[in-house]
Amino acid sequence: MTKYTISDLNRDFPNEAACFEYVVSLLYPDGITCRKCKKLRPHHKLTGRPAMSCGYCRTQVHPLAGTIFERTRTPLKHWLYAIYLMASTRCGISAKQLERELGVTYKTAWRMFHEVRKLLDDSGNLLTGKVEMDETYYGGEVRGRGKGFTGNKTLVIGAVQRGGDVRTGKGKRVSHAEIKGFMAQHVSPEVEMIFTDEHPTYKFLDKTGRHEVVAHKREEWVRGDAHTNSVEGFWSLTKRGIDGVYHSVSLKHLQSYLNEYAFRYNRRFAPTPMFTAMAERISEVRLGELGRYNPIGD
Numbered sequence: 639m640t641k642y643t644i645s646d647l648n649r650d651f652p653n654e655a656a657c658f659e660y661v662v663s664l665l666y667p668d669g670i671t672c673r674k675c676k677k678l679r680p681h682h683k684l685t686g687r688p689a690m691s692c693g694y695c696r697t698q699v700h701p702l703a704g705t706i707f708e709r710t711r712t713p714l715k716h717w718l719y720a721i722y723l724m725a726s727t728r729c730g731i732s733a734k735q736l737e738r739e740l741g742v743t744y745k746t747a748w749r750m751f752h753e754v755r756k757l758l759d760d761s762g763n764l765l766t767g768k769v770e771m772d773e774t775y776y777g778g779e780v781r782g783r784g785k786g787f788t789g790n791k792t793l794v795i796g797a798v799q800r801g802g803d804v805r806t807g808k809g810k811r812v813s814h815a816e817i818k819g820f821m822a823q824h825v826s827p828e829v830e831m832i833f834t835d836e837h838p839t840y841k842f843l844d845k846t847g848r849h850e851v852v853a854h855k856r857e858e859w860v861r862g863d864a865h866t867n868s869v870e871g872f873w874s875l876t877k878r879g880i881d882g883v884y885h886s887v888s889l890k891h892l893q894s895y896l897n898e899y900a901f902r903y904n905r906r907f908a909p910t911p912m913f914t915a916m917a918e919r920i921s922e923v924r925l926g927e928l929g930r931y932n933p934i935g936d
């Protein structure tokens with residue numbers, strides 16, 4: 639992956655005007671169609687406002703409306719720096735550090751990171767080929783109940799396509815319904831093979847004829863092509879990141895943190911700098927009703 643350094647960031651975005659032009663170029667790569675003229679027209683930025691007007695009829699457009707920058711009073715340069723920080727680490731970065739580096743309040747720093755994470759959901763294309771599946775739990779232990787007690791923890795299901803992407807999802811408990819629901823959303827029915835551990839919940843996959851098991855309880859970790867090392871490696875990276883950087887995250891926002899780690903993992907072989915990959919998502923989703931982000935064009 640090509641590295642994108644702080645020098646590159648300062649060169650590309652020396653001021654607020656350059657940041658605004660960059661965001662507009664992402665949102666309107668072919669130019670702005672005036673809603674009154676119904677044609678592509680040159681537009682000019684209005685002084686002191688995040689708005690542009692048609693050079694022919696002066697009809698105004700607000701490019702930041704519907705994006706994570708809507709109504710923000712934080713400079714766009716701060717936003718792009720926050721994206722740069724998130725893109726520059728494998729394990730994440732805390733809002734406390736952004737607070738220190740930008741001189742903003744913790745509330746503002748946390749909101750910036752939270753809004754950026756809304757852009758990083760990769761769920762969409764189904765996993766194909768050879769897929770590893772595994773489940774883990776997030777949450778602390780209850781005193782006196784031992785390590786095996788999961789009553790206060792949240793189930794997280796994960797699947798990794800060999801050499802490809804990872805998908806994650808929260809659940810209530812390990813059950814056929816949860817696994818089948820997760821697979822319907824993230825795994826292609828035409829998958830070549832599914833590798834899991836020996837948890838009995840996965841036994842229904844035996845009927846497909848495309849299921850291989852590694853018996854971890856018998857200390858079997860690899861048997862030929864059968865293993866779950868890829869998905870377990872993703873869990874290890876994610877848990878170390880959350881424990882080491884964030885210490886803990888609320889269950890309400892857990893999925894957005896999982897999406898952040900999955901986004902990086904899914905682009906581990908991509909030639910595009912991670913900063914560019916994250917920043918380009920600004921153009922792919924817009925804020926819809928009730929605060930939900932929807933693909934542009936919906």
